[in-house]
Amino acid sequence: MLRCSWCMKKIKENDPVFGLSVKFAEGVDYSDQEGSITQLWLETRNTSVPMIVTTADSEAKEDGSDAMFALCSEKCGKKMKETLNKETTTIKEFKDIYGIKNVQQLSYFNDFSSAC
Numbered sequence: 468m469l470r471c472s473w474c475m476k477k478i479k480e481n482d483p484v485f486g487l488s489v490k491f492a493e494g495v496d497y498s499d500q501e502g503s504i505t506q507l508w509l510e511t512r513n514t515s516v517p518m519i520v521t522t523a524d525s526e527a528k529e530d531g532s533d534a535m536f537a538l539c540s541e542k543c544g545k546k547m548k549e550t551l552n553k554e555t556t557t558i559k560e561f562k563d564i565y566g567i568k569n570v571q572q573l574s575y576f577n578d579f580s581s582a583c
């Protein structure tokens with residue numbers, strides 16, 4: 468089961484989802500956890516949030532993304548972006564993933580379905 472990386476609300480398979488793709492800062496490496504959902508520590512929020520690590524052969528990786536966040540609404544996406552702006556030791560850059568409407572499409576984009 469996927470959860471919103473901001474408010475922790477459960478996101479069901481056919482619920483709308485907003486994807487945020489991130490690129491790690493220099494020296495940050497989660498490649499041993501690719502394809503799984505792990506926790507990313509956010510210094511500025513003093514908590515960790517669920518993060519999907521991109522698999523090496525996925526479409527997301529080809530697009531330059533190291534990991535992804537699933538968010539339940541645009542509002543959560545906006546707050547997440549504000550926070551990521553401050554997390555410069557772990558996050559180099561981030562962008563919206565367009566054209567993703569639900570969890571199924573997100574898992575097609577990056578094969579983490581086995582981790583759910």
Ligand SMILES: [Zn+2]
Binds near residue numbers: 472474539
């Ligand atoms: Zn949310």
